[in-house]
Amino acid sequence: MKKKSSQAKQTAKKKRGTTKKTTAKKKTTKKKTAKKKKRFLKKELNAYREKLLDLKDDIMKQIQEISDESLRKSQQEASGDISAYSLHLADRASDSYERDFNLGLISSERRTVMEIDEALKRIDDNQYGFCQMCKKPIAKRRLDAIPYARYGTKCQQKIEKEQGR
Secondary structure, eight states: OHHHHHHHHHHHHHHHHHHHHHHHHHHHHHHHHHHHHOOSOHHHHHHHHHHHHHHHHHHHHHHHHHIIIIISSOHHHHHTOOSSSOOOHHHHHHHHHHHHHHHHHHHHHHHHHHHHHHHHHHHHTTOTTBOTTTOOBOOHHHHHHOTTOOSOHHHHHHHHHHHTO
């Protein structure tokens, strides 16, 4: 019986020892993950936030200017014709094309604003600067060029290849 109790003690010690080791391993793993999650210093994140907000303001001003210029004018005002006579067919086609082109620009700019808003949300969630596909860090050079980038270069190329661009 004494052998069993000493064996039980050794087994208990081993169990305790392995428990401590796994706990220690878990702590180091958590620390490593925490370091990976924090990609930028607060100062860098604030700089990216300011860059995104400035870009958003610029785009919103452009959208407003395009809207004011093309959508709020009548066809006669746009062509410079103040007479009551109807416009020439070619003039109408040109005006229509310009209006459609401007609407396309506005739509594209609004998508960019949505991308910027999502990037700002990623900053708040401490996920900014990581590829949403592979979870690897996005190069700072890419973020400097496109601060609202969601994907790293390789993943972006994969996406574009799949979409046939």
